[in-house]
Amino acid sequence: MTTFHTAKVNGVSFVSSRDSISEKHVQPILSTQANYTAIMPFGFISDLEHPELHYDSDRQWFGETRQGVRQYISALKKSGFNIMLKPQIWVFHGSYTGHIEMKNEPAWQEFEKTYKAFILDFAMLAEEMQVSIFCIGTELEKFVQHRPDYWFELISAVKSVYTGKLTYAANWDEYTRTPFWSQLDYIGIDAYFPVSNMQTPTVEDCLIGWKAYHKAIEKHSETYNKPVLFTEFGYRSVDFSAKEPWKSDRSMTATNMQAQVNATEALFETFWQEDWFVGGFLWKWFHDYENSGGANNNQFTPQNKPVEAVIKSYYKTFK
Template structure:
């Protein structure tokens, strides 16, 4: 009888561990395109063992001082619109891929959204009304489609800093119409100051932290580089009582990829597939085993897999590079 009880206890613990592992969010950031998606576009996501995809419709602002957001126009790519988001979600759901709907703002000429800042009260009020219309329409879509996670904004630090009460009220409005889990995608150097984490279900971080200044960092060097960041991230998670979600993570396949991972300049230098793979492996080894860490979304994954990435590509995508195998290994193991 004692032996039976012992074996039963071990079995229960093992099953609990399996359940905990299967709850990890193994996501890809599914880039909006000017076309519908079908099973052939979704299959590579299944093959890499992802269980989540971030769908990212876009709104556009003319410049950092302009208060009006334009979205759902005929000039946008299909995948950047609500209609495209609906179609993408429907196709992904056929293969049991869960969804984070993550509407984003694009400032013309690619200026950083964290610097959006109005000059006067009238423009701030206009921006608030425009952003509310934009994000609440997508919150309604998120509820209609029953997506698992809704991201209420991405890298909007100055907007939040100057208008914190607006954001607190916005969360309440979103909660009235959307019943799933909420997060906000804070930039890697912003998340410590975001004032409403207690109202979120996840602390969302776009995880472009400096981890190494070397041309081709080793996995061990990147692991060491993560140490100071991990302490800060873990402490915040404990203080707020919310798990961490990397709303974006990834590295470019270039020299010095761990030095300033947030940079996307096209003239960053030579292809370095090893650097990208090593930095990615270190990130997984650092975080995926932690119970206070919920998972994350690889930046970024294009719908036309066969024609994306590859041995001569310097961009973020891991597709058709050694890093794709790294991601598959850790997604499969978690």
């Protein structure tokens, strides 16, 4: 077993908003004992085959622009947080980014050009702001599958402008086929693994559900001699929350706080004590704490829900 002995990344994924942020918005994150935040500026494409990506536009929310990202990072670092900068693509109508696939070679080349500009702009900002981790992409399986040489070149280009740690956020069913882990510092996984079919999954059932995945992830870490980082993890406060944890649509509506608590506890119990596992970023946290989450919210955020106590306990224990 490979041992890395690194301090744990106890992170939250901080959602961009229309507004700048202040100490008021940062304080509730500190209360969770988190030490990292992920900042996620978005670039937009109109459909899965459209080669032009738009970003840093005055039509976007402040927190998604370069100016906003700089302000968010400054405010969070002032309170002692380390940062992962994680630029992502949003496909209009919410289509899954893993299915982005151009129709022909000219379209691929155009898409690659605009994606490289997007990533390098934020990589340079990450260097300027001394960001600890930079993520070069999120859940882009078909893009990686069809254009592997491009990704190796992109990584080299990022390394020419950014000197911090690098990762890529592979979907839970994608990471074993990602070809460039040897070029990065962390094996990044968006950890929405299905681990229980129960309406209210128990901790015990989720622990059993994790066993095979745990072994495979550890083996992958050993193969590449790289620590694993959960670039996203989390569960909705909803029935069957651990059955298909990636689901964010409105087909699941029954609020279930205990399901979220139990599934989250099992994930922490499975991974946080492992030396080859560096930590992860909880999905997701909104700046307006008082009006986020709560007893009637069935989405991912842990805010104002019982699961917050679970997160605080593990983040306080593993530092």
